[in-house]
Amino acid sequence: MSQRAVVPRQPGDPMSGQVRRAAVLGSPVAHSLSPVLHRAAYAELGLTDWSYDRFDVDETGLPGFIESLGPQWAGLSLTMPLKRAVIPLLDGISATARSVEAVNTVVFTEDGERLGDNTDIPGMVAALHEHGVEQVDSATILGGGATASSALAALAGICTGEVVAYVRGARRAEQMREWGERLGVDVRTADWADAARGLRAPLVVSTTPAGVTDALAPQVPQVPGTLFDVLYDPWPTALAARWSALGGPVVSGLDLLVHQAVLQVERMTGRVRAPLDAMRRAGRTTLGLGATRPKAVLVGPMGVGKSTVGQLLAERLGVGYRDTDDDIVREQGRTIAEIFVDEGEPGFRAIEKRAVRRAVAGHDGVLALGGGAILDADTRAALAGLRVVHLSMGVEEAVRRVGLNAARPLLSVNAPARWQELMEARRHLYAEVARVVVATDGRSPEEVTQAVLDALEWPKDALE
Ligand SMILES: Nc1ncnc2c1ncn2[C@@H]1O[C@H](COP(=O)(O)OP(=O)(O)O)[C@@H](O)[C@H]1O
Ligand SMILES: O=C(O)C1=C[C@@H](OP(=O)(O)O)[C@@H](O)[C@H](O)C1
Ligand SMILES: [Mg+2]
Known part of the structure; x- marks a missing residue:
């Protein structure tokens, strides 16, 4: 058997337009979440003529089962005890699958060849990357x-x-x-x-x-x-x-399952990008878990009260509070000011970007970001679809609140002018990511918290 790269099927191939099939095989297989994840992907991708099933097949039944598959079959997901047993039945195998002697994905090519691959390994890597x-x-x-x-x-x-x-x-x-x-x-x-x-x-x-x-x-x-x-x-x-x-930070087995399924869907359907979020949502719903996405994210300039209001808001909602500046200080064992001195602003931003990505993927309460986090385009993209609140204030209020503050290195010289300058450069970015703006001037933190609760629409299931 040759070692082969598994080249995804092309969407415009001669098979498209016909009913396409895929399934997960294993024994036992009743517990497998693969059907839920793959079907969620098909729905989101508009692949209405695709179906995904599960079959209880063990090592003895596997050769006969594979032989019986017709040309409408696009691929198979394999779970225990088949990941190794399938190897002698394949025409080719990827280097990744070969390296661990385990195939969790079979893709059928247009000319009927069976190619084995392993998405568990790149899936693990992707799940870890997602958490920074x-x-x-x-x-x-x-x-x-x-x-x-x-x-x-x-x-x-x-x-x-x-x-x-x-x-x-x-x-x-x-x-x-x-x-x-x-x-x-x-x-x-x-x-x-x-x-x-x-x-x-x-x-x-x-x-x-x-x-x-x-x-x-x-x-x-x-x-x-x-x-x-x-x-x-x-x-x-x-x-x-x-x-x-x-x-x-915790990466779960569901993160792994979703990431390996994303790669399987891409290989089997030939689509460039499988819908990670929709698949994760489907998996979480089936497991009876809520979405692990922040219930609200606070953005806005330094000193506007993101951290103060964030904690109050979390208390009111009865959920956890997380602040990416705190995450950074804990992870680095240094203060924000020390990180700016040691690594400059670009170094801090790189650390911050990872911290935001982790918090967005793994926190389901209220999240406060540092004032400059939205400078990063990937961070802005990661906030899409979330309840992002822009807390705003005028410069007079800002001067009252932060003044000369050693904890905020960007304001250590001529704070009012610097604050104004940063605001000019960032205003449009806050507007880009936020769903609502809440003005904080002349309002107490409690009043701002109430205004945030009023401004956001909370669907019935938001706090489950
Ligand atoms: N609504 C408010 N009115 C008056 N002072 C506030 C208000 N919100 C926050 N503060 C004060 O302003 C300072 C900055 O607040 P903080 O929550 O750290 O802001 P951020 O996290 O947005 O930089 C703190 O001293 C805080 O007590
Ligand atoms: O606006 C900024 O560039 C910064 C804001 C700070 O957070 P706060 O907005 O919570 O002060 C902190 O991340 C760092 O000093 C840089
Ligand atoms: Mg803060």
């Missing part, structure tokens, strides 16, 4: 099964230093070291009994079955790095709940 994790200097993997080997493959492109895998038993440890060697990742194995120690890494990937990490929850460090917990039902796990409570 692009590179770490060390990482922990909890567990040593098949998901752990995928995690290792994903870490090959993200982790510049050592990966420590906490596993039970010598056999698993040996396997993980072998995978490490094969994937070119520096892996050390350690006994599961010491797993709490691994929680201090900047990135912790938990790949164990439900319940296994519960006992570790009380041992999450005070300043946690990022947790990637591959579980999603029930969600959150005890470990993920504790992690979030301490302010650490």
Whole structure:
């Protein structure tokens, strides 16, 4: 069998216009969320003649099942126990799938060839990127099964230093070291009994079955790095709940599931971009979870009261409060002023952009941004569709509130003139992202909070 790149089908190919089929195969498969995610994508993309089903098929039934598929079939998603069993039945396999000997995606080409690919690995990488994790200097993997080997493959492109895998038993440890060697990742194995120690890494990937990490929850460090917990039902796990409570970013198994499904839809349908948000919404609804998007986002100039009003608003709504400036200070272990001195404004903006992306993807309460966050075009794009409130004020009010303030380095010299200048440069950007403007001049923080509540329309389900 040849090693092949999986080239997505072209939308204008001779098959289009006919009913196209795809399905997830596995055993058991009843729990699979793939039908929900793929169907949500078809609906959003207007692929009305596409259908996506699930079939309970095990290793013995797989060859016969695949042989029986007609030319209307575009692709298959594979789950346990088929990811390896399918390999001998394929005409070609991608390098990624080959590297972990696991195929989760089969694409049928126009001439009937079956090509195997793996979207679990790039899906993990994409889910981590979405939460601002692009590179770490060390990482922990909890567990040593098949998901752990995928995690290792994903870490090959993200982790510049050592990966420590906490596993039970010598056999698993040996396997993980072998995978490490094969994937070119520096892996050390350690006994599961010491797993709490691994929680201090900047990135912790938990790949164990439900319940296994519960006992570790009380041992999450005070300043946690990022947790990637591959579980999603029930969600959150005890470990993920504790992690979030301490302010650490958490990437969930649903994030992974959605990202790997996005890549599958793109490969199977030939569409350039699958609708991530619609797919995630469908998945969350099926799992009985609300949307993890901020209920409201506050933008506006320095000193207008984003942080003050944000906290009050969160209290009124009974939801959590998050401030990207606080996230940055905690993550960096430096004040905003120190970051400006050390790295200049561009350095701060790069850090800020990641912080906003993480908070928008992972926080479902009220979010306050720093005044300059909207300078970044990607950040503005990430705010699309959210309830963004622009708090405004005039320069006299601004001078009263911030004056000369060491915590705001951009106002350290001639604050009123600087404030005015920044406002001129940014006014149109606040207007671009905001759904409503609330003037704060001469209003107390409580009055501003009430005005925000009045200005926003809250659908019935907004606070569920
Ligand atoms: N409506 C208001 N009226 C008077 N002072 C306010 C009001 N809102 C905030 N402040 C004060 O102004 C300063 C800046 O508020 P802050 O919430 O930090 O603004 P931002 O986060 O927008 O920079 C703080 O000292 C705060 O107590
Ligand atoms: O407007 C800006 O460029 C900045 C605003 C600050 O946040 P606040 O708006 O909360 O003061 C902080 O992020 C940094 O000092 C830069
Ligand atoms: Mg603030």
